[in-house]
Amino acid sequence: MRLQLKPVLLGVAVVAIACMSIIALILTIVNRQKVELPNSTQYGMVFDAGSSHTALFLYQWPGNKENNTGIVSQTLTCDVKGDGISSYVTNPPGAGQSLRECLDIAMAIVPASQQRITPAYLGATAGMRLLSLQNKTQSDEILSEVTKTMQSYPFDFRGARIITGMEEGAYGWITINYLLERFIKYAFNGKWIHPKAGNIFGALDLGGASTQISFIPKDPVKDPQSAFDLQLYSYRYQLYTHSYLCYGKDQALKKLQAYLQKTTSTPSVVDHPCYHKGYNLTVKLGDIYDSPCVAKPTPYDPSVQVTFLGTGDSACCISLIEKIVNVTNCSLYPDCGFDGVYQPPVNGEFFAFSAYFYTFDFLGLAPRASLSHVNSTIESYCNKTWMTLVTEYPKVKEKYLRDYCCSAHYIMVILLKGYKFETSWDKISFQKQVADTDIGWTLGYMLNLTNLIPSDRPLVVTGVQTSQWAAEVFFIVFVLFLSLAVFTILCVWGPSS
Numbered sequence: 169m170r171l172q173l174k175p176v177l178l179g180v181a182v183v184a185i186a187c188m189s190i191i192a193l194i195l196t197i198v199n200r201q202k203v204e205l206p207n208s209t210q211y212g213m214v215f216d217a218g219s220s221h222t223a224l225f226l227y228q229w230p231g232n233k234e235n236n237t238g239i240v241s242q243t244l245t246c247d248v249k250g251d252g253i254s255s256y257v258t259n260p261p262g263a264g265q266s267l268r269e270c271l272d273i274a275m276a277i278v279p280a281s282q283q284r285i286t287p288a289y290l291g292a293t294a295g296m297r298l299l300s301l302q303n304k305t306q307s308d309e310i311l312s313e314v315t316k317t318m319q320s321y322p323f324d325f326r327g328a329r330i331i332t333g334m335e336e337g338a339y340g341w342i343t344i345n346y347l348l349e350r351f352i353k354y355a356f357n358g359k360w361i362h363p364k365a366g367n368i369f370g371a372l373d374l375g376g377a378s379t380q381i382s383f384i385p386k387d388p389v390k391d392p393q394s395a396f397d398l399q400l401y402s403y404r405y406q407l408y409t410h411s412y413l414c415y416g417k418d419q420a421l422k423k424l425q426a427y428l429q430k431t432t433s434t435p436s437v438v439d440h441p442c443y444h445k446g447y448n449l450t451v452k453l454g455d456i457y458d459s460p461c462v463a464k465p466t467p468y469d470p471s472v473q474v475t476f477l478g479t480g481d482s483a484c485c486i487s488l489i490e491k492i493v494n495v496t497n498c499s500l501y502p503d504c505g506f507d508g509v510y511q512p513p514v515n516g517e518f519f520a521f522s523a524y525f526y527t528f529d530f531l532g533l534a535p536r537a538s539l540s541h542v543n544s545t546i547e548s549y550c551n552k553t554w555m556t557l558v559t560e561y562p563k564v565k566e567k568y569l570r571d572y573c574c575s576a577h578y579i580m581v582i583l584l585k586g587y588k589f590e591t592s593w594d595k596i597s598f599q600k601q602v603a604d605t606d607i608g609w610t611l612g613y614m615l616n617l618t619n620l621i622p623s624d625r626p627l628v629v630t631g632v633q634t635s636q637w638a639a640e641v642f643f644i645v646f647v648l649f650l651s652l653a654v655f656t657i658l659c660v661w662g663p664s665s
């Protein structure tokens with residue numbers, strides 16, 4: 169009896185092992201499919217519809233690692249031809265049409281199988297904010313036209329809207345710190361580490377119609393209107409962020425023209441201290457006073473012309489800018505930026521991008537040039553006559569060339585006297601890109617809306633390595649064969665012996 173029981177028990181054990189192996193094999197294959205789907209590159213795109221122009225940013229990331237950090241990269245940027253979408257007031261369908269060229273380029277890059285799952289957004293900034301203040305119907309019409317165009321493509325269209333100034337500031341800040349892995353870092357030992365809070369960067373964005381400052385202050389933010397609370401990877405941040413509408417460089421320069429024109433005794437020929445000697449610019453009053461950022465004079469005839477004569481007087485230009493920026497008015501709070509806006513003292517390192525970068529880059533300034541070098545470079549550039557400039561830079565567009573001097577002075581006034589970087593100039597880095605990706609609000613916007621930055625810490629295990637999976641399958645199949653072989657031997661030899 170005892171001798172006959174053994175082969176039976178052995179047979180049962182072998183069958184059990186075989187069954188378990190089959191179940192394990194099925195589970196391994198099913199799990200593999202779950203982990204690997206989707207395993208190809210994922211894409212996402214955002215149109216940055218700025219006041220001066222629109223650009224498309226296409227991003228990509230590995231599909232099976234969406235919970236990781238620092239892995240979304242920029243695949244493509246495409247400049248939309250023409251001016252910003254807010255300039256299409258008399259031809260709203262033209263705003264939609266203008267996006268087609270870049271959308272077609274994106275179609276050629278994103279594989280057909282991925283297009284329907286590729287999220288596509290359009291965010292409009294201060295130009296459209298101003299237009300919606302002036303004429304909401306017109307801005308709505310433009311948004312509906314760009315929506316129509318984007319919906320006519322197979323991408324997963326997720327909205328075209330005007331983003332708030334706070335979002336613009338906060339998403340720029342997220343972009344920088346995400347790219348530099350300041351929120352969370354995947355260490356070699358397989359653990360997620362949280363870099364020290366002090367190493368978080370601030371963001372300085374200078375657009376055409378608005379400008380943003382965002383940073384983590386030393387103390388809690390006093391004014392709830394400029395506090396932006398967020399939780400990323402289980403850590404809470406309280407960001408100070410403010411967007412100054414009408415203080416982008418193009419609107420600020422318009423305000424200078426308006427101020428000069430209104431305060432001169434000869435309103436049709438006006439000296440302009442921020443323009444180069446020998447430069448003159450004739451514009452219609454309608455082109456200066458068309459914006460809600462400048463108060464119209466009374467009486468006012470938009471067709472009347474005014475000529476600005478450049479005098480290249482830096483000292484006079486700076487004091488004029490200080491009047492426009494209003495660096496003294498700070499009544500409500502002890503700590504202020506400019507124009508009476510609450511701002512805690514700046515804290516930590518900053519990246520200055522967009523028009524900050526374009527201006528400094530044109531002047532040949534290094535990302536971290538010293539304050540004295542920056543000042544002397546601006547001074548000597550502004551002292552050049554228009555004739556000299558046109559000869560030195562024959563390929564630079566006139567609209568940029570005439571404004572670099574004025575913009576540079578404007579930048580220095582807002583940074584030093586407005587935000588008060590006088591004692592922390594060396595904390596600012598003027599840069600366009602980090603990790604081959606443009607600095608701006610678009611990446612942060614997409615990361616947030618597609619949940620690519622979770623508010624809680626990511627799960628460590630996101631999938632099984634291919635080699636590990638192959639080894640597991642091989643082992644299970646091997647055990648399966650072995651048990652079947654033993655079972656067969658037992659059946660043939662076991663009971664009869």
Ligand SMILES: Nc1ncnc2c1ncn2[C@@H]1O[C@H](COP(=O)(O)OP(=O)(O)O)[C@@H](O)[C@H]1O
Pocket residue numbers: 217218219220221252293294295374375376377378379416417418522523526527530568
């Ligand atoms: N190559 C360049 N040189 C100088 N300024 C530039 C250059 N390219 C863009 N800019 C300026 O950068 C700013 C970009 O602002 P934009 O994003 O269009 O506006 P906003 O963010 O206020 O909606 C504009 O003032 C534009 O003139």
Ligand SMILES: [Ca+2]
Pocket residue numbers: 218219293374375376522
């Ligand atoms: Ca912008």
